Amino acid sequence: MWHSGHPFATLDxxxxxxxxxxxxxxxxxxxxxxxxxxxxxxRVAVFKNQRQIRCNQARSEVxxxxxxxxxxxxxxxxxxxxxxxHTLDVYVMVEGYCNLxxxxxxxxxxxxxxxxxxxxxVSSLIYASNRCGDFPELLEIRTIFTAxxxxxxAARAIELRNNCGVNPRMIQKLSTRQPSLYSRLxxxxxxxxENNIILQLEExxxxxxxxxxxxxxxxxxxxxxxxxxxxxxxxxxAAQDAFKLSANAAAAAKAALELSRSxxxxxxxxxxxxxxxxxxMR
Numbered sequence: 001m002w003h004s005g006h007p008f009a010t011l012d013x014x015x016x017x018x019x020x021x022x023x024x025x026x027x028x029x030x031x032x033x034x035x036x037x038x039x040x041x042x043r044v045a046v047f048k049n050q051r052q053i054r055c056n057q058a059r060s061e062v063x064x065x066x067x068x069x070x071x072x073x074x075x076x077x078x079x080x081x082x083x084x085x086h087t088l089d090v091y092v093m094v095e096g097y098c099n100l101x102x103x104x105x106x107x108x109x110x111x112x113x114x115x116x117x118x119x120x121x122v123s124s125l126i127y128a129s130n131r132c133g134d135f136p137e138l139l140e141i142r143t144i145f146t147a148x149x150x151x152x153x154a155a156r157a158i159e160l161r162n163n164c165g166v167n168p169r170m171i172q173k174l175s176t177r178q179p180s181l182y183s184r185l186x187x188x189x190x191x192x193x194e195n196n197i198i199l200q201l202e203e204x205x206x207x208x209x210x211x212x213x214x215x216x217x218x219x220x221x222x223x224x225x226x227x228x229x230x231x232x233x234x235x236x237x238a239a240q241d242a243f244k245l246s247a248n249a250a251a252a253a254k255a256a257l258e259l260s261r262s263x264x265x266x267x268x269x270x271x272x273x274x275x276x277x278x279x280x281m282r
Contacts, residue, residue: 028109028148033141037098040137044095047134051091055084059191066188066197075201078188079179086173093170094128094135097121114149114165122149123157123165130158131174 058081065074100121101108107115114122122145129138146154156164160171192199 029144030105030109033108033144034102034105036137036140036144037102040135040141041095041098043135043137044091044098048088048091048095051084051088055081055088058084062188062191063195066192066195066199069200071200074191075184075188078184078191081187081191082179082183090128090132090170090173093124093167093173094132094138097125101125108148112148114153119165120167123153124167124170126154126157127160127164127166128170128174 058077062074062077062081065071065077097120101118104118107118108122125138126142126145129135129142132138142154155161157166160166189199191197
């Protein structure tokens with residue numbers, strides 16, 4: 001039992017834990033975090049302007065191709081527009097999360113369990129730190145959060161484990177997969193529509209171009225029974241592959257149905273031709 005003069009005599013359990021953490025140097029580095037977050041947002045402001053210029057230039061190049069009637073080349077070039085826009089979107093998210101955490105840093109400092117309303121921001125910054133080499137501050141921020149919330153919390157965000165809390169949009173924007181044909185067509189149609197241009201694309205060339213672009217996708221034979229299983233880069237990679245497999249399965253089922261409908265008709269025609277041959281021989 002502590003006497004009235006003991007430093008922990010009037011503390012509740014939470015207060016006592018906080019006092020012990022302070023004595024042992026296990027406190028959240030508030031000032032250091034705020035400094036790093038402010039440095040990151042300052043860097044974002046510069047990078048956003050640079051990336052916006054590059055994005056505008058990429059869109060202008062696509063527009064020039066469309067105006068010269070080179071629509072097939074424009075479909076290829078629009079991939080750069082999408083990548084620049086994705087990077088720009090990530091910068092905006094990083095900036096927003098840093099500002100949010102600075103405003104609510106007192107909630108982080110209170111408890112060593114991440115509050116639900118802060119989990120997306122914290123987890124997304126940890127995830128981005130592993131993929132945004134432009135921001136060395138994010139690596140230091142990740143170190144601070146890892147020390148505060150634990151290695152398991154950080155690993156869950158970096159490896160995208162269940163209940164990781166990372167914003168799905170950030171996962172998609174930071175994916176290394178090439179933009180799908182659907183995404184490229186969507187952006188190309190937007191650029192064409194804004195400038196009153198009617199797209200003229202050949203369906204055959206779209207199909208061939210899509211097959212060439214999906215170089216991260218392995219043939220189905222490699223994932224069939226007895227073959228090696230596909231290894232995925234991230235959650236988006238796995239989801240897109242699952243969509244492709246389901247689409248292929250649906251196409252195969254449709255083809256099988258059409259063939260089954262045509263078989264009786266073909267058999268009847270074959271029998272008729274055989275009968276006509278016998279009668280002519282007679």
